[in-house]
Structures are given as structure tokens and as C-alpha cells.
Amino acid sequence: MHSQPLLTGLGLRRGLLAELLKLEPGTVDFLECAPENWINVGGAFGHGLAQLAERFAIACHGLSLSLGGPEALDLKLLDSTRRFMDRYQVKLYSEHLSYCSDDGHLYDLMPIPFTDEAVRHVSARIRQAQDCLGRRIAVENISYYAAPYQAMSELSFIRAVLEEADCDLLLDVNNVFVNACNHRYDALAFLEGLPRERVVGMHVAGHYDEAPDLKVDTHGAAVKEDVWTLFSIACQRFGNQPTVLERDFNYPPMAELLAETARIRALQQAAGGLRHD
Template sequence: MGLGLRRALLDSLNTAPAGAFDFLELAPENWIGIGGAHGAALRALAERYPLSCHGLSLSLGGPAPLDLGFLREVRQFLDRFDVPLYSEHLSYCGDDGHLYDLLPLPFTEEAVRHVAARIRQAQDVLGRRLAVENVSYYAAPRQDMDELAFTNAVLAEADCDLLLDVNNLYVNSVNHGFEPQAFLAGLPPERVVAMHVAGHYDQSDSLKIDTHGAPVKPVVWDLLARAYQLFGVQPTLLERDFNFPPFAELLGELDSIRQLQVGARQAQGRRAHG
């Protein structure tokens, strides 16, 4: 299980007890070319923990050409720090410039072909597989298919992997009225290579807002446990981007992930020895 490498957490991450977490995740665009004290802190943490990278600005579904110069910088960063996983959002975030938000794609065959071609191009430049993340969304521009069918079509057409965000899945299931367990059961297990969990805001019984600024809800823990049953124990990130609690509380949530992983491995062992 891992934590996001946020600058507000640098001191706590540096002094965390051994074994408190397994890896750190960062957005490469926030750290490429950073020197000084923050650059030194990154290098020191990278010597102690494996890094995972989760991008924010590639705009895989956008209309503008991919930023190949940025992709080459990302590849150098991944190579430098021996990063095993680079993921991005199955969305877009701008055209001629960044909108600083993750916008939903239309669930259409045309969008499948468009985003899959861009994922393949990105993988060629990166020299490695890319994992795409299912995103939370609140209005769909067009839906000729449901989110599960769209996601599976992109994964197959692009031949890429999936970073399963369990909180996003739950938020979307409430906001758009589908069964989250059925969504999980419909995903191809061989594509799921990592997971995210986070907190959300209950605007109402029928509207949930993905915030990354609150503790993980019990229903999301339950979905994570089910995801481990279906896909095995995958590297799992606890996302927290603001409203940080005392670090001990974050470690407590990490321990919840650890307990679910231990339970899933034990259940897998019992099934194997049937």
C-alpha cells in the first residue's frame, strides 16, 4: 500500500517508521526538473521507497496532439527513478492549454478509437505499458454505451492496463445509477494492475463528490475487499490531496488496506489448498 508524495507531507514521510507504507506515488509533471530542497527530498525518498507515477496533464482523450516533448521527459524521469508503473486518467484536461480539471469523454465508438490510438502512441514514446484510471464524472457528453463497456473497449483496443479507482467507481455508481459490484465483475482481471482508494463528500443520498479530502468510507472499503477477491492483491494507493489529518490517521487508513490485503491473501491460500 502507498501514499501520495505531497509536499505538505514531506516531513512526515521522511520520518515515517519503517514498514508504514510500501511505495510513494507522485505526478511526474509536479517533480520533473525540480531542484533545491524539494528535489533533494525527492531523491532521498526515492532511495528508500519505490516510486509510482500518476499523471495529471497528458489529456489522453483530448483533441490536441499529444505533447511528445513532455512524454519524452516523463520517460527520462521514469527511467531515472526506475518507476515500474505510469498511469493516467481516462479523460481529457484541455485543448490548446490546460483546463486544470479532468473532463469526461463521450462513451462512443469514435471516442474509443480516438483515445485508444493516443494511448498506443503514448506507450510507443514511453517504451512501456500505460495504465488508465477510471475517473469520476458528473455529466456525460454522450453515452452510446455504458461506462463499463467503454472502459473495456478502450483497454482492448489500446492494449493497455487499468488502474482501478475504487472510490471513483462507487461515486459514479451512485451518481449514475448502476451496480458497482457488477462493474467490478465485468472488468478483465488481467488488465487490473493497481488500485486507488480515497474519501468523498456525501452531497446527498444520490450525489457523491470525489474530493480526496476525507477519510475512506466503509462502503469503499467493502468494494476494495471485493476487488481483491476478483483481481488479487494489487498495489493500492491511499489518495489524500488536502485537508490532511494528523499523519497517524493516514497510517491508520493504510493499516486498513494492509488488513484487507492480508485477509485476501489468506482467503486465496485457503482456496488454493481447497
């Protein structure tokens, strides 16, 4: 049983498994995995996960639930996810505030229209997911590059969903930075507008500078300095929440990833763990 506070985490990726197994307990506080990639997995990968779960707390960040989609929620996936979380004593589960399926998997995270109807639709599905999982979940603000329809702002949409669904928020700081640049809004004002009590975790990741006014969320590079600055501000506003460094490809040496998780920890400590007005 892992009883220490979960503050600094690293994404559990199969491509990093061999190096993660060499980590000493306490190097990071927890590891975050996509449950769909590990449910019912045996062999070397399943054995590796079991070994890691003995040394590190596990958090879950789903990829396939399609909370905003038109098709019925995948109840089999929800049941499998619940059993997975019970097995590994997962305390934090999050999913994307998006959809990724419609008569088949789209293999991408698609933005939901920012409308009152969409708020009601996705909120009902979040409540259903919470009932099936037997716990509160957090939804993550996604990066998006074209908006299907905006009757309200992204901030207003997120606030409305959090209230209507009575769920929590996983704040992806890199996505805030990327969207603020691409859609011309103030990232600091966006953070200020989010309800403090709903934020229960954060993500930081790298992105690609396609152009001065176009950033692409890739999870394939080191975290940019501007994102570190925004993360520091987020820590001051929302307190020290469980924060994961996401890296999905172009893996550098583990020492470089641990230098970034150490920076997460340092910025959390500098913020003092308090939520500031």
C-alpha cells in the first residue's frame, strides 16, 4: 500500500519499461498508465507492470472511453477498468474531455462542440462512467486545432461540464499553453477562470513549434520554458497536485526524463503546496 502523497509522476510507457524497472523507489512518487494498454496483458509486460506496482503507486489516464462520443459508453471497458484500478489500488483516474469513436475508433482525440447541448450530453456520460467505476473521475482539457462549433468559450464549456457532471479536472498545462497560442487567448486568464476545488492533477509535456502562432501538442520533446513558467503559476493557484511528465516517443535517456521530473518537484516545493488567491 502506497501511503505517501502523490506529487511527481512519470508516464508508464512500454517503450520505457526496461528503464523504469531499474528505478529506485522514491525516484518519482507514482507512474501513470493508460489502462487500455495494460488490462489483461500477460507475459513480460504484465510481469513488469506487477513489479512496478509493488514499488510505485499507479494512476490511470484513459484513452478510449470517448466521453463526448455519440455511441453508448463501452460498459465492458468500464468494468475492466474498474477491476484494473481495484487490483492496483488506483486513486486517480482521468479521461479526456473529447471523443475518439463513432462506429469505430478514430485513433485521435476530437474536440467536442462548445454548446449547452454538448455540456448536457458529455456530463450525463461522465456521471454514468463515475457510477460504473464507483469513484469520481477527472476530465482533461485537450489540445485542439479546429473547433467544430463554439457557442461559448473553451473555459466556459469546461466550467459548465465540471459543474453539471460533478467531476474533477486534470489540468494539462501544456494544452493550455498550446491552445492559448493557437486560439489567441490569455493562458493566465484561463487558469484564473478554472475552479480551484476541481483541479486534482496536472500534466506537463513537450510540444512542437510549427510556427510562431501554431503549436502542436506532440509529447515527443522536452518541456518548453514557457510551459514550465505556466506550471509554476498553476502550482501557486491550485496547490501541489499530482503531476505527470508525459513523453510518448523520441525517448531521451532516462536521466533526462528524471531531470524533468526533478524540476516538477522543485517547482512544487517552491510553491509551498498552498493555493494562493
